[in-house]
Amino acid sequence: MSRSSRAAAVLGACCLVAVVCVPVGAAASTVAPLATGSGPGPTPSAPPPRPAPPVVVHRPTTWPVGHGDLGPLVAAVQQRLLWLGAPIRPTHVMDAATVAAVSAFRVKFGLGAGTTVTASVYRRLDAVSRAHGVLPASCRTTGLVLCIDKTQMSLRLVSHGRVLATADARFGSVATPTREGVFRVYRKSRYHVSTLFRSAMPYSLFFSGGQAVHYSAYFRRDGYAGRSHGCINLRDLRFAATLYTRTPVGTRVVVHRS
Numbered sequence: 001m002s003r004s005s006r007a008a009a010v011l012g013a014c015c016l017v018a019v020v021c022v023p024v025g026a027a028a029s030t031v032a033p034l035a036t037g038s039g040p041g042p043t044p045s046a047p048p049p050r051p052a053p054p055v056v057v058h059r060p061t062t063w064p065v066g067h068g069d070l071g072p073l074v075a076a077v078q079q080r081l082l083w084l085g086a087p088i089r090p091t092h093v094m095d096a097a098t099v100a101a102v103s104a105f106r107v108k109f110g111l112g113a114g115t116t117v118t119a120s121v122y123r124r125l126d127a128v129s130r131a132h133g134v135l136p137a138s139c140r141t142t143g144l145v146l147c148i149d150k151t152q153m154s155l156r157l158v159s160h161g162r163v164l165a166t167a168d169a170r171f172g173s174v175a176t177p178t179r180e181g182v183f184r185v186y187r188k189s190r191y192h193v194s195t196l197f198r199s200a201m202p203y204s205l206f207f208s209g210g211q212a213v214h215y216s217a218y219f220r221r222d223g224y225a226g227r228s229h230g231c232i233n234l235r236d237l238r239f240a241a242t243l244y245t246r247t248p249v250g251t252r253v254v255v256h257r258s
Helices: 003-016 072-083 096-108 120-126 217-225 239-244
Strands: 144-149 156-157 162-169 183-184 185-192 200-207 211-214 231-236 252-256
Touching: 072 096, 072 120, 096 120, 096 217, 120 217, 144 162, 156 239, 162 239, 183 200, 185 211, 211 217, 211 239, 217 231, 231 239
Parallel strands: 144 252, 211 231
Antiparallel strands: 144 156, 156 162, 162 231, 183 252, 185 200, 200 211
16 A cells, blocks of 8 residues: 555545644644534532621610610610519510510510510519518518419418429419418318308418418419409419428418508
């Protein structure tokens, strides 16, 4: 085969396999690669992230205050709720626990359903908690005391002047008032039933005649819409049971107004 025939055969073979062939003696740098068009295109750049919206911090200087607010007014509300025994922390923020405590306070004192603290709600809160958490001297004695506040409608279990627990309490009506003063538990009756009214009085701690501290299913059902016949009602069954167990005969009972 002649030299020219061999060169033609080589070029034909190169074309069949789509390979770039460089003629003998040609400089490799002068040949550009073939573009096939089958490779991926350039990766598009991601859009820049959007800036986060600014956090709006609401520090009210006047009433009302509500969920999410923070600042001195909220701190004042929380401090007074703490004095009343609310299960909250002094965060200076109207968090979920504080909102729940405000709602419970409003219902308890007949201020309507709601979760905000208006000027009128705060005035009542301030008036009810004006003792600033200071117990009367009759409750700050040695030993165990049931310190019962008719103004705050609460019962506190106190040991050597320190409050161990607080619970809502309900009292008698104008016709059948709960007696005030300093008494002693003289009798206990776990499953007592009233001989006058035929109503159940579980976990009764008698302190004055027929008046006792006891659990009331009616209080649990009706709240402060009703009254007792002179007894001190509790609506937390577990608390009433624990109180009954921990309170021996002879324990001091103080019923007062703050």
